[in-house]
Amino acid sequence: MSQIPVLIPTVLLLAALISLLAGLVNRRAGYATALIGVVLTLGLSLTGLVHIWMGGEPIRYALGNWLPPIGIEFVFDALAAYMVAIIMFVGTLVFIYAPRSLALEAPGKEGLAWPAMVLVLAGLTGMCLTGDLFNLYVFLEIAALAAYALLAIGGGAGAVATFRYLLIGAVGGGFYLIGVAFLYFSAGTLNMAEMAMLLPELSQSRAVQAAGVFMVAGLAIKMALFPFHFWLPDVYTHAPSAVAGLIAPVMTKVSAYAIIRLFLDVFPPGFFTEGIPLLAALGWVSAVGILYGSILAIGQQDYRRMLAYSSVGQLGYIGLGVAMANPLGMIGALLHVLNHAFMKGLLFLVGGVVRLRTGRTRIPDFQGVGRKMPWTMGAFTIGALAMVGIPPTAGFFSKWYLLLGAADAQAWTWFAVIIASSLLSAIYFFRMLEMVWRNPETDAAAQEMAPVPEGQTPVSMIGPVAILAVAVMVAGIMNVAIVSALLDRVVAPMAGG
Amino acid sequence: MTVDFVLGRYPYFLIAILIGIGLYGMTIKRNLLKKVIGMTIFQTAIYLLYIQGATKAGATIPVRSAELGTDAAFYINPLPQVIVLTAIVVGVAITGVALSLLLVAYRRYGTLDEDLLLERMKESV
């Protein structure tokens, strides 16, 4: 139990290595070893989650028995448990889904994809678990590097799109690193817990304030917050569905996690609101991003590109919730991390199934797909309704908390932005729903869309889709349990201060 | 006063200029390879920031020597050096991935000029 914090990324790193070697010998062995690693880690993270859920104390682990500030500390607390569980849950499902999808969309390259996917998971879980600011950067780049490799797997256009992502990612990472430098030279430690104790005295220091600005700006860039989102639509469009289904739900969220962690557990309360109005800036940028993403999503003809722009908007929700600087808004942001991971994961995976069965990716070509594959499209319907925010899906409740948070903060413009964007997302998702469920226009299309046994879709693909669809509902209905068992503890520093 | 302020911190200003050059290269240059060069300059400037922050007048490398004893004042803080080492490794990996992406792009489209590339991408869709 006490090793859980460090075991999670370590098992994944090892699995990546072994999978790479095993893949050289036998392609299936490469997948099998990677899968074993992922499932093992899922088990670990769920064990830890149960421990925390039951009210257990955070688990701390000093790497190599070197205590901070010299050594690196791994911390498995409520926030980390929450994030890691989300990452591993979605990650495992995508992993099960991926073989058939990649065989179609990136044939012959699976051998490298498995270790890379495991590395992404290792990097992301590492980011959430580490208690060290610089170590966080290292994991950030591990995840990013593996993600670049995965996203470029589709070839030509994907490589160019990924290159742009890499450049912007390097700037984001660099800014974060600059911020860490300022903090380190001011406080003399890299450990988050110690930093939190030292910073209240230093919060007037220019260097510390600059550090805050650089770190949050860098992470916001990594998070693809408007206006640093421009790489995202291209990347998601050219990536294989399984890869997009892994990157879109969790990757950007973990950068958001890092901002939340800095805000809650590193910098003193009020630092980002009183000393420097960074949160207000974050909020306004997010608000513009929400509207921008939602409006552009309406005009898209490609399904994946539409989802990408919708992601730009949805990431804004998370930024907005953080910026409200009250417990309700923060809970909304955190819940939206979970909800959006499930919803977007579901929608991208559905896109992959449709591509497998019909070869279609353009929205106008989706007409009548519902006849051909009613169950898959039933899952899509749940995902779409959740994105619009229809109760009792998960999407409704994150929106609900965000509205409460905005009202509590008396941020009426943001309140209006959330309402407006709900309407906008209703436009593009109901347009899809109408398209999917209406009858094919021509007889030839009707022939092609004739209902066939759903058994033609591999269980490895339809299974994860179904599980995510159920998860979207359960996460909505169970939201109070999640909030009271985990998130209330996460936002406790705000409620107290 | 102002002069002293600048002179006392001149390494930081140089680093800031380097960062600026790097960002300029990454954003303005049309050739993708030059963007990579800009990125490398940007990263190097950050390494220098750490090194500069850790300098201590009259101190030496943090390897314990018999003459200087255990007084920390005579040694440079080793942690920033370690950080920079790690960061260099990360940076090299990023550069490597960036170059291999460019290789893929070049083989596919036969150019690294951004405008030309985007044009050819549109044609091939």
Place this chain on the structure above:
Amino acid sequence: MPDFIQSWAPLLAILVSALGAVAIVATGEKRRNLRETWTIIAAVAKFGLVLSMLPSVLAGNYPEVKLMQLSPGIELALRVDPAGILFALSASFLWILTSFYAFGYMRGTNEKKQTRFFAMLAVCLSATIGICFSANLLTFVLFYEILSVATYPLVIHAGSEKAYRIGRQYLVYAITAGIALVAGIALVAVAQGAGSAEGLAAGALDFTGGGFLSPDLSMGMLWTIFICFFIGFGVKAGVMPLHSWLPNAMIAPTPVSALLHAVAVVKAGVFGFVRLVGYTFGPDLTGAMGAAAMLAAFAGVTILLASAIAMTKDDLKARLAYSTVGHLSYIVLGVALLAPHAILGAAFHMVTHAAMKITLFFCAGAIYVHTHKKKVSQLDGIGRQMPLTLFAFGVGAVGLAGVPLVGGFVSKWYLAQGAIDAGSVVFLVFLLLSGLLNAAYLLPIVVRAFFRSSPEHTRFDEASPLMVVPIVVTMLLAILLGVWPDGIFRFFTLSEMIVESVTGTAITALGGS
């Protein structure tokens, strides 16, 4: 004070038709007799469950069930109070009749996608009963949104380009209304202390007779909340200028128009106003802040304009739709007048209008299925061919106009009395004027049907008994409500109980029946 008793009946009443929907989908088109059986079983079971709670509600023991927390401090709670069971009884009873009618209609016109149709209808009824029994605002909006979405497939049922266009319009209205409502409720929740360190107190958003909102809130906040709710409920209740989706939604098959767009969905909006004025703001606060006057003004204008527009419509269903728009506003007006008698009339009108309007829609559908006539101008002499149908239509028309011995008279009587009590002679004039207009746009149809002749309709040839029997039953219901208002399901007593819980004044209009 009423007592609350723990009971699973409200939950079962909601779930039974959702389960029915699952069974309907599982059975499918190939075994349609079995599928229709599921609909009937669900409808009868639902009505039985609702009815079984009536005695205890009348005795002052409100069945209640708390399931889980929806949001910290806000529970998914169901509570059956007089207002809820009044609406639930009328909706679930009429669902049984509509089901039979729909079998005849759907088979008569050979509609496609019948499985989806019956399944979604069952889901809509689940949501409607959920709205009736919601104990607090968040539970209410949960079912309200489900109802909005579940109605959409029924609106686009025809599958034509026009149907999709109308479906889009419907969604724009419904989703806007939904999010406005959610926003309003969020504001209420924060006003009740959701953002404070202690969080919401238990039951802080529960509907309470006489309202629970604090009058200490700032005027701006009160009005913002009220307007959010006004948009949220006004769309479904068809209050002008938020009504225009409703006449268009008549493109749906007639059973949908009859049950959802005359009873369940639109009444959910009206019921929302009852919950808003009576149980959230409370009559005192609504009056003091001036919102009641605004609401009454909107409703009054809607009553007159809708009646006037109805006159110009040649399409029978469109005429009925505008008539619905007008009559919904009768109820809204009654609520907005705040006087005990007006509220009594409003509550009772929810039932009587349901009975009368569903009769008219049933008739329109029967005429369409049997003769493919949609327009008023084509109905010359049709009374010879379908006398029962047209007689029922006549009863409904007379009732809506407010002629005694039909239910409409009773509710209008109390509405008028309420208008006098409230000192609003203007609205009294509006009510009387609109009664005349009602007669002017509905009675000529009957006159045309019976007193003009046409070579087409010479011999007796009624529609299928599956359709005619429900028509006759609803017609009898409308008459019964007029001659013996408390005879059926104690609707009148329930209305009196609503008045008492909202205003605190007990009125025994029928001499303590």
